[in-house]
Amino acid sequence: MRRSVLGAVGLLLLFTIAIYLLLPFRADNKLYRVGVLQFTSNNLSTLQGFKDGLRELGYIEGKNIEFDFAGPAPTKKDLGSYMHTLLENKPDLIFASPTPAAIVAKQITHGTNIPVIFAPVNDPVAAGIVKNERAPEGNITGVRLSASDGRRLQYLKYVAPAVTKVFIPYSLGDKSAAASLKMLEEAAPKVGVELVKKPFYRETDLFADKEYVPADVDAVLLPREGLVMSRINDFVALCLERKLPLSTPRFKQVEAGALTGYGFNGYEIGRQSARMAHMLFSGAPVSSLPVEISEDYLFINLKTAKAIGVDISDTLLRQAKNIVR
Numbered sequence: 001m002r003r004s005v006l007g008a009v010g011l012l013l014l015f016t017i018a019i020y021l022l023l024p025f026r027a028d029n030k031l032y033r034v035g036v037l038q039f040t041s042n043n044l045s046t047l048q049g050f051k052d053g054l055r056e057l058g059y060i061e062g063k064n065i066e067f068d069f070a071g072p073a074p075t076k077k078d079l080g081s082y083m084h085t086l087l088e089n090k091p092d093l094i095f096a097s098p099t100p101a102a103i104v105a106k107q108i109t110h111g112t113n114i115p116v117i118f119a120p121v122n123d124p125v126a127a128g129i130v131k132n133e134r135a136p137e138g139n140i141t142g143v144r145l146s147a148s149d150g151r152r153l154q155y156l157k158y159v160a161p162a163v164t165k166v167f168i169p170y171s172l173g174d175k176s177a178a179a180s181l182k183m184l185e186e187a188a189p190k191v192g193v194e195l196v197k198k199p200f201y202r203e204t205d206l207f208a209d210k211e212y213v214p215a216d217v218d219a220v221l222l223p224r225e226g227l228v229m230s231r232i233n234d235f236v237a238l239c240l241e242r243k244l245p246l247s248t249p250r251f252k253q254v255e256a257g258a259l260t261g262y263g264f265n266g267y268e269i270g271r272q273s274a275r276m277a278h279m280l281f282s283g284a285p286v287s288s289l290p291v292e293i294s295e296d297y298l299f300i301n302l303k304t305a306k307a308i309g310v311d312i313s314d315t316l317l318r319q320a321k322n323i324v325r
Contacts, residue, residue, distance in 0.1 A: 032059065032281060035086030035094045036069035037105050039079060040226040042266075043097040044072070045252055046119055049270020050095055050277070057278045075202070079104040093117065093277055096142075098226055099127050099176040106140050115280050118142030119273035120264060120294055122176035122224050133291035141289045143273050145224060145249075145264055148296045149180045150187030152247060152262035155298055156219060157191050159260045160245040160310050166193050167217040169200035171227045180223030202227065206234045213238060219245040222253075224263070232256050243308040251322050254299040259310065261299040269294050297321030 036047060051067065059065040068089050073079045083104050086094065094116040096105040102118035106129050109116055119142050121129060130136045133144070157163055168184065170177040181197065188195050196217055206212055213220065220239055222228050232248065236257035239246040248254060249263030276289055298316075301324040305312050317323060 030064065032065045032093070033089060033091045034065065034067050034277070035083075035089065035091035036067055037079065037083055037086060037094060037096045037101045038069075038072040039076065039098065039100045040230040041072050042226055042229050042250075043120075046097050046266040046270040046273075047095070049267035049272075050119065050274050051270070052267075053271035053274025054277060057274065059278075059281075073101070076100050080108065083108045087114075093280060095119070095273070095277070098122070099129075100174070100226060102129050102140070102142070103127060103175070106138070109139055112139065114139060115286050116140040116142070117273050117276055117280070120145050120266075120269050123147070123179040124291055126179050127175040130291060135287050136289070136291060137287065139286050141276065141286050141291055143269050143276075143292045143294055146293050146296050147183055148262060149183035149224065149249070150190075151296075152249065153184055153187045153193065153221065154191050155262045156221060156245065156247040156260060157193060158316055159300065159312055160219060163218040163245060164193055165217045165219075166195055167213055167220045168195055168197045168223060169204075169212075169220075169228050170197060170223050171201075171225055172199045174225045174227065177223045177225035177228070180225065184221070184223070200228050200231075204231075206231070206238050213242075213244075217244070219247065221247040222249070222258075224249045229253065232258070240304070240307055245308065245310060246304075251297065251299045254301050254322070255324055257301065257304055259301055259304045259308065263296055263299075264294045265297065300324070 068086055073082045079101055091114060094105050094114060096102045096116055096118045099121045102121050105116045116139055121127060121144050124130045124144050129140060170181060184195060196214060220235060232253045235246055246258040248258045248261040250261060251265050254261045272292060279289060298320045299322045300312060300320045303324060
């Protein structure tokens with residue numbers, strides 16, 4: 001009997017907490033200041049989702065919340081100076097994306113009580129951002145990407161069965177790129193493809209260097225990292241010219257012309273992280289908010305499929321979350 005009563009009390013407590021978290025924000029006299037640290041323009045849609053999610057929770061820009069954002073840092077070296085500038089305005093929270101920005105935000109806010117939310121990060125443990133995703137230590141938590149790059153490689157093979165050799169450009173020293181490469185290397189033998197990897201630099205010119213993408217590859221797959229993905233338009237143009245399937249981890253880039261992708265929707269990740277920010281503003285400690293995992297989807301661009309001569313089965317089309325026609 002006692003155990004039943006305790007169980008009922010526990011359920012009631014959980015229900016009460018859930019209802020509290022779902023309630024809209026009740027405006028008070030506090031003005032919340034959010035410093036935004038971003039690397040490359042890839043995650044602008046994530047920031048928009050973050051803002052929209054907070055607005056739905058009652059945080060109105062210019063009334064009870066302000067965002068300090070000077071635009072994405074042009075290089076990784078600039079992230080530190082951008083971060084120090086944000087701290088001058090005494091933010092209540094830092095919103096950092098993607099992995100390079102999250103690493104810098106963690107380093108510079110270490111030892112302070114300024115909470116940091118990252119959205120997204122490929123692998124926060126491998127990147128040294130947190131040690132325990134279930135109970136983040138220090139002042140940082142956020143949304144990580146699921147470990148799905150191996151599955152994305154498999155979907156590339158499903159979409160374009162003739163593919164046997166896949167080219168992967170990556171940034172040397174980028175922890176997010178390293179995490180993607182590890183997943184892809186583990187999946188490649190199972191999928192039955194060979195990976196051809198080559199370092200990518202800010203000065204890399206895909207059109208001036210005709211040999212950068214080898215002539216004998218069957219497809220191009222972009223890892224989940226900022227620099228390479230920031231050049232999506234160049235990769236789309238090259239792959240259309242050479243009729244190569246191009247796989248990316250985000251829907252926005254499939255909209256831009258990549259053939260397919262399996263991964264995240266940056267806007268939805270922003271909305272997801274907004275709920276976490278609301279909980280922090282409401283008094284929850286960072287350690288009580290486990291790192292959340294983003295949801296993955298299959299994306300297909302039928303316009304590109306027609307342009308490069310790839311026929312996609314109805315079975316795959318039914319599995320796709322978003323189809324560009």
